[in-house]
Amino acid sequence: MAKRKSNEETPASSNRRRKPERKRHGLGTLVLLWPFFLLQRLTAGLPLPVRWGLRAIGHPIVLGLYAAIPMVLFYYARARNYDMAKVSEMPERSIVLDRHGEEIGRIHGEKRDIIGYSDISLDFIYAIVAREDERFFTHHGVDWIGFGRAMLRNLKDRGMTQGASTLTMQLARNSYPLYASWLDFSSPLQELDRKFLELAVSYRIEANYSKEEILQHYVNRIFWGHTIRGIEEASRTYFEKSAKDLDLSEAAMLAGIVRGPNAFSPFRDLSDAIRERNTTLDRMVIAKFITPEEAEAAKAEEIPIRPEWRRVFHDSWAMDSVRRELERVLEEEHIEFGGLQITTTIDLAIQNKAEEALNRHLRTFERRAGYPHETRAAWQEKPEPRPNPAYLQGSLVVIENMTGAIVATIGGRDADESKFNRATQAKRQIGSTFKPFVYAAAFEDGLRPDAMISDDRLARGEVRGAKNWSPHNSDGSFLGYQPVEVGLIRSRNTMSVRVGDYAGMDHVAEIANAVGFEQPMQMSPVSFLGTLEASPEEVASAYTVFPNGGRRWPPRLISEIRRHDGTLVYPDPDQERIISYQPLMGDAASTTARILGKVMDRGTGAAVKRLGFTSPCGGKTGTTDDYKDAWFTGFTSSLTCSVWVGFDQPKTIFDRAYGSTMALPVWVDVMKTAERLGYKATGLSSTEPFTEARVCRTSGKRATQGCEVAGTAYTESLPADQLPAEGDFCHEHDDVLAESLDKVLKAKVVDPSEAELEAAPKARPVEGEAVPKALPVEEEKIPRAVPVD
Structure with missing residues (x-):
């Protein structure tokens, strides 16, 4: 009992020896709040003031990280939806080339030319980096140093006076629509959301492109004022040179005006542009891209800005026709995005000559004494805004016979003064043409x-x-x-x-x-006299059937279209195209062509030879009532050209304003130029075999003896299938033959057996001695033949 009692402890003594139990946290709590616990543990042994000071700073930072992580994940997920290939895709103008690869002009898309990094002046690369993003080559899309500095400055100024966008961030903003559809467009939250998304997309761009590629896409994309996009177009527009040829002064100016391209444009105020250039040069010195001496030398240079008289970019009829043709062969989205290389059938040398010849020739008529209408020169002197031009106009189209390719197309005297393309849009009576x-x-x-x-x-x-x-x-x-x-x-x-x-x-x-x-x-x-109304392109195309033996190739202006990467867009290889067809029988076409050749020798087109075009050709003039329209359409074996002269509102040009006077000389100038450029006229002879036959002029059938007697028979040489059939004889002159035979039958015939011949004297016999005798001649007296040496 005593022993058991001694082993027992009182409750009081038990409580004195027991240690307090530490509060235990669940595993989920530890995982979720471990940064707080870690901060607590790390600061536990520090003096109380230090410990609580660090915790007062650290806990908010940890809370900020807790808020940032979901945001990072959220914006990263949204940034993943953007296709990084779009960074390098941007609208640019389509380039239009003639058949020899010469540039005619540029259309559609945005006014930019995309070039590679190696085609950009290194001075400009340093200038744009110094001006826009000094630490571009060291950050990874976001310059946090610059970002923090901008935030402090904005807090100090109590406004958004400083931006913190890097070149990569600007590229992200210019490449993608970064606004959220679920937020109000004008809301401050919209701008904040866009900025966070811009940061996320910038990191993605840096991960997918090198620094050189980012710079290339950035300078090709940005705006430089006056509808100009990209460094190449800006360099050509302002300085008339390629971006790779920019010097330090020019490069600094272009980099300087980027932040306000319209406000600082050298076309608007050169002094503002020079100020921005000098600021950029100073930034380049700070960034150690150039020395102070180089900067001062560049500041002293004059800026060779494009002169004002060359800042107006003129339209052309060839470009107008290409625009219209594109709408026919391509879908709208292909056209408007641009970036195409369009090869046309135009020969730029003939195109330019045709425009010059038309203007020069019509100007000679306007300068004549007594010319009854307003001249182009008088219209040009009118103050702006001028009315639609009412002076004498003209147009022409040149087509390659064997392909239908349009070699030149002129829709009027000036494409800037009138947008009405008379070569394709004007429908006028064609008269004798x-x-x-x-x-x-x-x-x-x-x-x-x-x-x-x-x-x-x-x-x-x-x-x-x-x-x-x-x-x-x-x-x-x-x-x-x-x-x-x-x-x-x-x-x-x-x-x-x-x-x-x-x-x-x-x-x-x-x-x-x-x-x-x-x-x-x-x-x-x-209608047989030409009341039909048509355009010069229609007339020229129709006339090609004559030198082609009746075949026609529909007119075409575009030979092929390719994307920037060389992919063929047009013609579609899987789409069947009409090459040619036969609207007119070959013999009829060849016969007509031969007669039109005679028109140039002794008909209404005879002036062609007098004006110096002597190669084989055919053609026809056309003049409508009251001399309102003057035409000449002619062809060689290679080309067909149709020329029209008249007023947009039909009225008499002047008395006797024939096609041979008004239009034919223009045709001669154009065709002489074409011949010099290799479009040879080799003759208009038919390839059909020719056969001779006697034919009646009156009936057109095989001649008979009656036709011969009537004098209507002649020998015709034509293709065999154009001659009348072997048995198709003329019967119109049968009565002539019958009448002739009747006259012959009625003629008196002399017959010795008839009675009236009895009256004729008879031969009488001569009696014996009365008959003369032959006398013998002596041998010696017979004359001998004398030999001649």
């Missing part, structure tokens, strides 16, 4: 070019649908019966109407539609 298609239709129906046809006045009811209408000829005369070809060579109206009536109105209309005239032909005999 239409007559070759009337004759070609008749030749398809078997009419011979040497067949005789009347040039006299039309008799009432003679021509279907004409009633009592009868046209006059331009010279007021009527020539009676003439070979058909004379009607085209000398542009005889009455003969042409009869030829059209022979072919039939439906057939002529069908030919007109087939060769490319868009407007339906008026179903009236007057």
